[in-house]
Structures are given as C-alpha cells and as structure tokens.
Amino acid sequence: MSNTPLKARKVSFSWEGTPMHWVPGDPFATHTMNVLHLLLPAGERWFVHVYKQVLPLIRDDRLREDVIGFIGQEAMHSQAHDEVLPHLKELGLDPTPYTAQIDWFFEKLLGDRTPPLLNAWVVPPSPGRARRWWLMERVALIAAIEHYTAFLGDWILNADELDRRRADPTMLDLMRWHGAEEVEHRSVAFDLFMHVDGSYRRRVRTWATAFSALVFLWQRGARFFMENDPTLVDGKASFKDFYVCGRRGTLPATGDMLKSIPRYLSRAYHPSQDGCTEQALAYLATSPAALAAEKAEKGAA
Ligand SMILES: [Fe+2]
Ligand SMILES: [Fe+2]
Numbered sequence: 001m002s003n004t005p006l007k008a009r010k011v012s013f014s015w016e017g018t019p020m021h022w023v024p025g026d027p028f029a030t031h032t033m034n035v036l037h038l039l040l041p042a043g044e045r046w047f048v049h050v051y052k053q054v055l056p057l058i059r060d061d062r063l064r065e066d067v068i069g070f071i072g073q074e075a076m077h078s079q080a081h082d083e084v085l086p087h088l089k090e091l092g093l094d095p096t097p098y099t100a101q102i103d104w105f106f107e108k109l110l111g112d113r114t115p116p117l118l119n120a121w122v123v124p125p126s127p128g129r130a131r132r133w134w135l136m137e138r139v140a141l142i143a144a145i146e147h148y149t150a151f152l153g154d155w156i157l158n159a160d161e162l163d164r165r166r167a168d169p170t171m172l173d174l175m176r177w178h179g180a181e182e183v184e185h186r187s188v189a190f191d192l193f194m195h196v197d198g199s200y201r202r203r204v205r206t207w208a209t210a211f212s213a214l215v216f217l218w219q220r221g222a223r224f225f226m227e228n229d230p231t232l233v234d235g236k237a238s239f240k241d242f243y244v245c246g247r248r249g250t251l252p253a254t255g256d257m258l259k260s261i262p263r264y265l266s267r268a269y270h271p272s273q274d275g276c277t278e279q280a281l282a283y284l285a286t287s288p289a290a291l292a293a294e295k296a297e298k299g300a301a
Contacts, residue, residue: 026250181284
C-alpha cells in the first residue's frame with residue numbers, strides 16, 4: 001500500500017499541435033503507443049465497474065481508501081485517453097471500428113455475466129458462488145494487467161530516447177502523467193487481490209489470460225493503425241518492428257518484457273519491488289498538463 005493517500009489529479013491537454021506521427025519519423029512506435037488510446041478508455045472504465053462491486057468486500061480501511069483513490073485515478077486516465085480519439089479522427093484516422101470491438105470485449109465478454117464457455121466448464125453451479133467466482137477472476141485479471149501498466153509506466157518515465165527524438169511534448173506528457181500514476185498506485189490491485197482471494201492458481205491462470213489478451217489486442221491495434229494511417233502507403237506492423245524499436249529505446253525492450261513474467265509469477269512477488277514512487281511523484285509535481293489544470297482551477301476559484 002502507498003504511504004500517501006492516492007488522489008485523482010485533473011489534467012488538461014490541447015491536441016491541436018500534435019502531429020500524426022508524434023514520434024518523428026517512427027510511425028510504428030507512434031501507433032504501438034497509440035493503441036493505449038484504444039484499449040484504455042474501455043479497459044479502465046471496466047476496472048472502475050469491477051472495483052465498485054468489490055468495495056463492500058474490503059475489510060481493511062486503508063486498503064479501501066487506496067481502492068477509492070485508484071478508482072478516481074483510473075476514471076481520469078480513461079477520460080484523458082478518450083479525448084485523443086477525436087484528434088486522431090481529424091487527422092484522418094478513424095478509430096471507431098476498433099474501439100467498437102474493444103467496448104464489446106470489456107462490456108460484454110468481461111461484463112457481469114460469466115462468459116458461456118466458462119459457465120459450462122469451471123464456474124461453480126450455484127448462482128451466488130458463480131457470481132463471486134467471476135468477480136474474483138476479474139479482480140485477479142486486473143491485478144495482472146496492472147503489473148503491465150506499472151511496467152509500462154516505469155518504462156515511459158525513463159524512455160529518454162523519446163526526448164532525444166523530440167517526441168511531441170503534449171503526448172509525452174499524457175503518457176508520463178498516466179505512467180507516473182500507474183507507478184504510484186502499482187500495489188493497489190495486487191493488494192486487493194491478495195486481500196479478497198490471493199489464490200496462487202488463480203494468479204497464474206489470470207496472468208496467462210491477461211497476457212495473451214494484451215498481446216492479441218495490442219498487435220491487432222497496431223496493425224489497425226498502421227493499415228489505416230492515410231499518410232502511409234503500405235503500413236504494416238510486425239514483431240520484428242517491435243523488437244527493433246525496443247532495441248532503439250522508442251518502445252520497451254522485448255527482453256525486459258519477458259523478464260517481467262517470472263517476477264509476477266514468483267510467490268515472493270510484490271509490485272512495490274518494481275518502479276520508483278519518488279520518480280513518479282517528482283514527474284507528477286511538474287507535469288505540464290497537471291499544472292495547467294491546477295492553474296485553470298485556481299483561476300476559476
Ligand atoms: Fe490507468
Ligand atoms: Fe492503473
């Protein structure tokens with residue numbers, strides 16, 4: 001658990017000046033990171049939806065406070081990424097066909113009704129136990145996903161190569177503000193899972209599901225953007241491109257991503273072992289978008 005209470009920081013971005021390829025000359029790195037704007041609005045809304053159902057099960061006041069702070073932060077992240085989508089559309093890249101699929105994935109497949117395939121195989125037969133089983137499964141899925149959001153948050157805070165390549169400062173600020181809050185609240189989802197369930201088998205099973213789904217959705221999203229980018233003649237996305245960008249430092253390195261797997265699956269794992277809270281808080285104290293929102297709020301007061 002964090003030492004300071006988590007708070008949702010307001011942010012304010014203006015996207016007019018952000019070009020299509022906000023990592024200059026690197027459409028693949030740009031669009032791979034743009035996938036976040038496709039996945040996160042629906043994904044983080046789903047986190048909030050699930051966590052509101054778990055709140056009554058929390059028997060620890062401090063953890064409940066952290067979960068409430070987490071809900072506030074994720075709701076703000078979801079909204080901030082959602083606001084980038086109209087700008088992409090203005091640039092000629094309409095994300096609607098893909099976001100419609102993502103909305104279905106989180107709202108229907110991972111909604112409150114257990115998926116029919118699971119119902120037939122593994123879910124306990126009584127309706128009450130089945131509801132709880134599915135809620136615990138989704139809490140564990142969120143803990144696994146948050147392992148990766150913390151990993152990516154730590155990466156973006158340290159991705160100096162993006163500064164060297166003069167990546168668009170507004171987009172970089174959105175990514176780093178979000179990444180810093182992911183690092184700040186990195187223990188909440190895991191602590192919550194351990195508090196309400198904590199089964200090691202469930203941790204492994206849901207990690208495998210979350211990892212496969214993330215890889216699947218991410219590569220589809222990157223391909224969608226590359227193929228539909230009106231400025232590219234023959235836009236393609238491949239694993240080789242990902243590997244090359246990772247070596248260059250414009251995306252996370254493949255080796256680092258692979259090394260993060262056994263860390264999550266270790267019985268001694270705790271998210272506080274990765275990432276640096278001080279670094280995250282230092283960024284949040286100077287984030288241009290957070291400062292702009294603070295100034296606007298003071299001006300209105
Ligand atoms: Fe987030
Ligand atoms: Fe998060």
